[in-house]
Amino acid sequence: MEYEPVIGLEVHVQLKTRSKMFTRVAYAYGHEPNTLTNPVVMGMPGTLPVMNKEAVRKTVQLGLMLGCKIAETCKWDRKNYFYPDSPKNYQLSQFDQPICEGGEVEIEMLGASRNVMGDHRTVELTRIHLEEDVGKLTHFATDSLVDYNRAGAALCEIVTEPNLYSEDEVYAFMTALRNMIVTAGLSDCDMEKGQMRCDANISIRPVGSKTLGTKVELKNMNSISGVRNAVAYEIKRQIRALTTGYEKIVQETRRWDPVALETESMRMKEESHDYRYFPDPDLMPVSIPAEQIEKIRSEIPEMPFDRQRRYMNDMDLPYTITSVLCPERELAEFFEEALALTKGKGEPKAVANLVVNELIRDLSAAEGGGRQSLSECLVTPAHVAELVLLIEGGVITKQIGKDVWVEMATSGKMPAVIVDEKGLKASNDSGELATIVAQVVADPKHEKAITQFKEGNKKALNSLIGPVMKATQGKANPQQIQQLMREAVAKL
Numbered sequence: 001m002e003y004e005p006v007i008g009l010e011v012h013v014q015l016k017t018r019s020k021m022f023t024r025v026a027y028a029y030g031h032e033p034n035t036l037t038n039p040v041v042m043g044m045p046g047t048l049p050v051m052n053k054e055a056v057r058k059t060v061q062l063g064l065m066l067g068c069k070i071a072e073t074c075k076w077d078r079k080n081y082f083y084p085d086s087p088k089n090y091q092l093s094q095f096d097q098p099i100c101e102g103g104e105v106e107i108e109m110l111g112a113s114r115n116v117m118g119d120h121r122t123v124e125l126t127r128i129h130l131e132e133d134v135g136k137l138t139h140f141a142t143d144s145l146v147d148y149n150r151a152g153a154a155l156c157e158i159v160t161e162p163n164l165y166s167e168d169e170v171y172a173f174m175t176a177l178r179n180m181i182v183t184a185g186l187s188d189c190d191m192e193k194g195q196m197r198c199d200a201n202i203s204i205r206p207v208g209s210k211t212l213g214t215k216v217e218l219k220n221m222n223s224i225s226g227v228r229n230a231v232a233y234e235i236k237r238q239i240r241a242l243t244t245g246y247e248k249i250v251q252e253t254r255r256w257d258p259v260a261l262e263t264e265s266m267r268m269k270e271e272s273h274d275y276r277y278f279p280d281p282d283l284m285p286v287s288i289p290a291e292q293i294e295k296i297r298s299e300i301p302e303m304p305f306d307r308q309r310r311y312m313n314d315m316d317l318p319y320t321i322t323s324v325l326c327p328e329r330e331l332a333e334f335f336e337e338a339l340a341l342t343k344g345k346g347e348p349k350a351v352a353n354l355v356v357n358e359l360i361r362d363l364s365a366a367e368g369g370g371r372q373s374l375s376e377c378l379v380t381p382a383h384v385a386e387l388v389l390l391i392e393g394g395v396i397t398k399q400i401g402k403d404v405w406v407e408m409a410t411s412g413k414m415p416a417v418i419v420d421e422k423g424l425k426a427s428n429d430s431g432e433l434a435t436i437v438a439q440v441v442a443d444p445k446h447e448k449a450i451t452q453f454k455e456g457n458k459k460a461l462n463s464l465i466g467p468v469m470k471a472t473q474g475k476a477n478p479q480q481i482q483q484l485m486r487e488a489v490a491k492l
């Protein structure tokens with residue numbers, strides 16, 4: 001029998017708010033353990049929660065971005081359980097009245113090759129709700145330590161329908177969702193810092209069947225490719241269990257081991273009635289006025305796939321370039337600013353090429369691993385615009401443009417200043433160039449190429465361009481060289 005996997009994801013995202021979900025203590029990463037707490041976070045008797053409005057606003061924005069229905073009224077419930085990662089014996093969450101219902105996420109599958117756009121489809125969402133994060137446990141050989149700095153942080157949970165069917169779709173989903181959330185500035189979604197986490201629910205069923213099999217929930221993946229690997233492993237494990245009868249699939253929570261690259265059983269999964277959800281008596285239900293929803297809607301920035309379609313359709317940019325520019329809003333905005341500064345005289349493709357090739361290369365080469373941020377980089381949109389205009393206006397050659405880039409990236413000087421200081425202007429003196437061309441053509445070394453050209457091989461003269469360029473220190477215009485070369489050869 002042939003089996004197919006069915007996958008549903010629960011994605012937790014820490015929202016970028018100044019303070020925590022129900023108290024004003026700061027939400028931040030990288031502080032000394034247990035310094036970002038207060039009596040509310042620690043669940044001391046007599047403390048009362050106060051809702052963070054910004055977290056609600058950000059969740060509404062996320063819901064609107066993903067086409068969810070925004071609830072007229074939502075409420076807060078206690079999810080009761082006791083575990084050392086929570087200082088209280090409950091977590092404030094939303095049970096039957098979440099902020100957002102329904103919705104979908106557009107994803108892109110891998111294309112046939114890097115320069116071909118892959119298929120797009122939408123993945124259906126069940127709901128998005130808001131809750132408070134729990135602390136972080138670190139386990140050692142004989143004991144465990146807990147850090148409550150992230151306990152109580154505003155955490156939004158995005159739950160999908162069982163509507164994903166392969167590890168590649170899961171990868172595409174996580175990537176698309178992260179790009180949208182980061183673009184909107186709702187979270188940095190750094191999985192290594194725990195700002196974005198994913199539980200993957202997986203079951204297997206015979207192909208063609210409409211009912212769902214027993215689900216297993218995977219935890220502890222700390223990168224998007226980690227999620228893909230864990231899901232791929234678990235699909236194989238379950239299919240093998242079903243086909244060989246060697247193992248039984250039971251409803252449980254399994255932990256991904258990123259070193260051993262396998263999943264191992266953690267605990268049997270609670271059902272929702274085990275949590276004894278009930279409305280929190282200290283918090284009022286929340287209603288969000290329609291005009292406020294419309295205001296939030298009007299503040300949503302352009303989403304990455306929409307931007308990509310615009311670049312491809314309106315600017316005629318190739319897919320490869322747009323797929324690098326568009327997922328990162330900062331980069332895309334840098335490009336648009338540079339393009340605008342050329343005042344219609346710069347080709348979008350020329351501007352985009354500099355950003356995608358030279359700029360990203362420099363940012364990635366920065367010391368200390370990772371990528372340098374644009375704000376730390378000396379190259380500004382004005383530099384890029386000016387450089388493009390110098391090249392397109394024929395003031396300098398493309399070749400010299402590369403040297404100017406290196407110089408402006410290290411000194412921060414404007415390209416025109418560098419060109420002036422170093423005398424890099426393309427030589428328009430065709431008399432001088434003609435002399436150099438004549439010398440190269442006369443060089444016995446090139447006799448063979450010239451004969452081949454005369455015999456009809458039009459490309460044979462290309463090998464002579466390099467020596468001419470070298471003699472002019474890269475300042476000559478390649479078209480002009482070719483023209484002069486043909487004239488010189490015709491005279492032989």
Ligand SMILES: Nc1ncnc2c1ncn2[C@@H]1O[C@H](COP(=O)(O)OP(=O)(O)OP(=O)(O)O)[C@@H](O)[C@H]1O
Pocket residue numbers: 006007008009010159160161162163201202203212213214215217272
């Ligand atoms: N048989 C199944 N196979 C695959 N995925 C499933 C199956 N049944 C449910 N799912 C998915 O599992 C997820 C269930 O998440 P939900 O938050 O509703 O419940 P939970 O995991 O029981 O609760 P908790 O928040 O405590 O983890 C959803 O993404 C859903 O699509």
Ligand SMILES: [Mg+2]
Pocket residue numbers: 010157159
């Ligand atoms: Mg859940």
Ligand SMILES: [Mg+2]
Pocket residue numbers: 010199217
């Ligand atoms: Mg779950």
